[in-house]
Amino acid sequence: MKLFVCQACGNILYFENRACERCGHRVAFLPEKETMSAIEPDGEAWRILADKGESRMLCRNAEYDACNWLTDTGEGNGYCRACRHNGIVPDLSDPAQLAGWRELEVAKHRLFYSLIRWKLPLQARQDDPEHGLIFNFLADDPNSAEKVMTGHDNGLITIALTETDDIERERRRLEMGEPYRTLLGHFRHEVGHYFWDVLVRDGGKLEECRAVFGDDSTDYGQALQRHYAEGAPPDWQQNYVSAYATMHPWEDFAETWAHYLHIVDTLEMAAEFGMEVRPKVDRDGELTARIRFNPYEARDVEALVNAWLPFTFAMNSVNRAMGLRDLYPFILSPAVVGKLGFIHGLVRDVAKSGKAQGAAGRP
Known part of the structure; x- marks a missing residue:
């Protein structure tokens, strides 16, 4: 940003x-x-x-x-380029739902900032009725025990309004053993599924993606049941950015996509403030970084990672000094960096080709 x-x-x-x-x-x-x-x-x-x-x-x-x-x-x-992708919004006559929707829109607009900067293809539902990108923001029905689930289905991204409740979101984070859970994280993850469809499946990159993330044709339902019954393998951090990424190659791709967006957008913000990490005790330079480049135009993922690691080491330490959780509580193993490199290649290919598609959509 x-x-x-x-x-x-x-x-x-x-x-x-x-x-x-x-x-x-x-x-x-x-x-x-x-x-x-x-x-x-x-x-x-x-x-x-x-x-x-x-x-x-x-x-x-x-x-x-x-x-x-x-x-x-x-x-x-x-409607603007971001809001034309809205489908269902909450009951705006309800002050609580209106406030929650505003929070969702903050996260959604930050997402679209990144998508527009990379010139990623953005088809609205009006232009592609079957697969166009559309967001439904849904509140739980107070008369039903069934809860709205955040997820993606053929370009339709559903975001549960209850995620805007800080207490509820924290409860779910703890319940699921997650170190990080934010509205922006949800948007970035779910849109990763959409771009798997657009850039991988429909973009001729399926075999290349499978070589990196695994066979996406494995049964998703069975993988979901296994994950919640058995959890992630004990050595998951060697190959995955999160425990949830171990469930299925689709989730691995979406989680890695989300982290790629986290890294690039945060590094741009750090660069805008002229941030530099130079620990006095770092004689080898391993924890040193000058963030003076535009991460949206980085030629390779190594440039991003080499700046990201010292920056997050420093910010995690600052957060701990304030008694807060780490800003970035994840490990980027060599295997994960390789996956981030695949995402980087996908995005760079589109950015270099200049394929930006604006489309009118529903309010």
């Missing part, structure tokens, strides 16, 4: 800002330029200071304070 600057006064802006804290200008994200812009009223539209005064509309979800993005030129349905 980048830092941004207000075109009206030069103040620093953050991705979720709705207004500049110094000059009071309203600000919004302009996805095609990947930047935040100060905006000024222009009739029913807004004049964009970052784009030579061109006028654009705010996303319709700005009405609910759930989006701070601008729509594309000529966009007919009034």
Whole structure:
């Protein structure tokens, strides 16, 4: 994630800002330029200071304070590049559900920031009724014992609204023995399944992927039962980024995809702040890193890992000094780095080819 600057006064802006804290200008994200812009009223539209005064509309979800993005030129349905992929949203007349949906939208927009930066293909449901990417944000039915489950099915990603409850999310994290569970992590994991379909299965990379992650044709239902009955193998950290990744090659791919997004986006934020790790006691340089490059344009995964490991060692230590859990409580073994390298290759191939597909979708 980048830092941004207000075109009206030069103040620093953050991705979720709705207004500049110094000059009071309203600000919004302009996805095609990947930047935040100060905006000024222009009739029913807004004049964009970052784009030579061109006028654009705010996303319709700005009405609910759930989006701070601008729509594309000529966009007919009034939704931005991120919100056009929404399917079902919660009951917005319910203050608790509205607040939860806003939290989901924060995570979803951060996800789309990364997908747009890599120019990954994004087909909405309106353009591809069978496999287009669409998000349903569902609340549990109070009259039913059945709970909404977060998951993916042929481009349909369901996110349980209950995950926005910090207490409930922590309970599930402990119940499942997870060291990390966040809304953004859910989005990144589930969209990994979607891009397995798009970039691997339909992109001619199936055999290459199987050579790295294993045979995805093995029965998923049986693998799920086995995982919850037996757990992960004792040596799982030698080959997998998480215990859940051991369940099935599909989950291994999605977990690795999510971690790749974690690494790249966090390193970009560190680079924007000019972070450097130089421990005084590190005579061999193993814990030293200067994060001065754009991780979205890294040529190889080694450049990312060589910066990531010292950075997370430092941040984990800082968190412990505050009595908090590690920022990144995972081990990147050589086998996991190899899997991250496969993901890196997939994303880089698309980015280099410039295959970006915007599509109008449902609100």
